[in-house]
Amino acid sequence: MDRRPTVRFGGIGDEAAPDLAGQLDALEQLGWSELELRTVDGIWIADLPLGRVTALARTLRRRGVRVCGLASRIGNWASDVTDGHGPEERELAALAERAALLGTDRVRVMSYPNGTGLPAAEWRRRVLERMRRVAAGAGRGGLVALHENCAGWGGASAENALDLLASVDSPGLRLLHDTGNGAAYGYDGFELLRRTVGHVDHVHLKDAVGHGADTRYVLPGAGDARLAESLRLLTARGWRGVWSLEPHLATRPHQGLAADGGTDSGFVAAGRALTDLIEREVLPHSPGWRLVPGGLVRDASVPRATDGRSTDEQVTDEWVAGGPVAGASVAGGPVAGGPVAGASAAREGAVSDAH
Structure with missing residues (x-):
């Protein structure tokens, strides 16, 4: 029987420190036990020798x-949709070996920037072709590719993300939602989550103020990314998995910035601010949920409705349509819109131009 919390708190280690010891010390200070690995000592996990990974x-x-x-670097901000396939195929194979040693099957991917200025339809066509290969390769390696709403075509809008899932149509591809990326990429992150939440397997947590090139990352709860609303939406769904802290206060790989392992990384402060935000603005609107060491537990069982939906799904649909969560008021007022989009909506979704 799995006795872990329903929602487990963790973080991307190199946001706290470059070395594994510093990354683990930061988690220990917060009482968390979930680590997402990107780099160790400045080396991407796919490039670490297998002997080092075994020691890790x-x-x-x-x-x-x-x-x-x-x-992974697959489809990320440093790549282009016109690049050759060889590097990503080698990286996926390397990650499959390392994931087996580390006891995980989740790999973060993105969906290829269009730096060469291809027409929107051609960009989409190439991304879908590449992502079919990525999903198939992930499946062969026993992995699930988690597509993040970041750099690339699929991260530009909810329509694109749902189109990506429906067109690739593979159990080897799911979504990773980052709560703060909308600020830099020009969309409302909460609205994107509202439309895609049924496909989200993993969550990155950050908060931000400003937009585009003027985006500045701040402690959770101090920004405009609608972070608390996003977390309330997830608890209303009865969501299970890991909320992984990626505060971007000192580490931003796309800008060449890295934490030095000192207190200036802000990782521990961000973790404490996140816990405060959850206690203050999430749990009062999340009946049946409580804070425990390392995460959140949902105490109440979820009865199934006669139409096959869980009570959580019905509550979420009512909340998204404008009603409160289980009778609680929602800060900021009701949220406009219809039910969370499902797979059928994904197939009907129009393709929008990238931001």
Whole structure:
């Protein structure tokens, strides 16, 4: 029987420190035990020799820390949709080996920027072709590719994300939602989550103020990314999985910035601010949920409705349509819109131009 919290708190380690010891120390200060690995000592996880990965796995077991996922460079901000396939195929194979050693099957991917200025329809066609290959390769390696709403075609809008899932149509591809990326990429992150939440397997947590090139990342709860609303939406759904902290206060790989392992990384402060935000603005509107060491537990069982939906799904649909969550008021007033889009809506969704 799995006795872990319903929602487990963790973080992307190199946001706290470059070395594994510093990453684990930061998690320990917060009482968390889920680590998402991107780089160790400045080296991407796919590039670490297998011997080092084996040693990392031993250290993680000794410290009682579980790896909840691995970051890849596939389709990210440093790539282009016109690049050759070889590097991503090699990276996926390398990650499959390392994931097996580390006890995870989740790999973060993106969906290819269009730096060469291809027409929108051609960009979409190429992305879908590439992502079919990625999903198939992930499946062969025993992995699930988690597409993040970040760089690339699929991260530009909810329509594109749902189109991506429906067109690729593979169990090897799911969504990773980042709560703060909308600020930099020009969309409302909460609205994107509202439309895609049924397909989200993993969540990155950050908060931000400003837009586009003027985006500035701040402690959770201090920004305009509608973070608390997003977390309330997830609890209303009875969501299970990992909320992985990626505060971007000192580490932003796309800008060449990296934490030095000191207190200036802000990771621990961000974790504490997140916990405060959850206690203050999420739990009062989330009946049946409570804070426990390392995450959140949902105490009440969820009865099934006669139409096959869970009570959580019905509550979410009512809330998104404008009603409160289980009778509680929602800060900021009702949210306009219809039910959360499902797979059928994904197939009907129009393709929008990228931001």
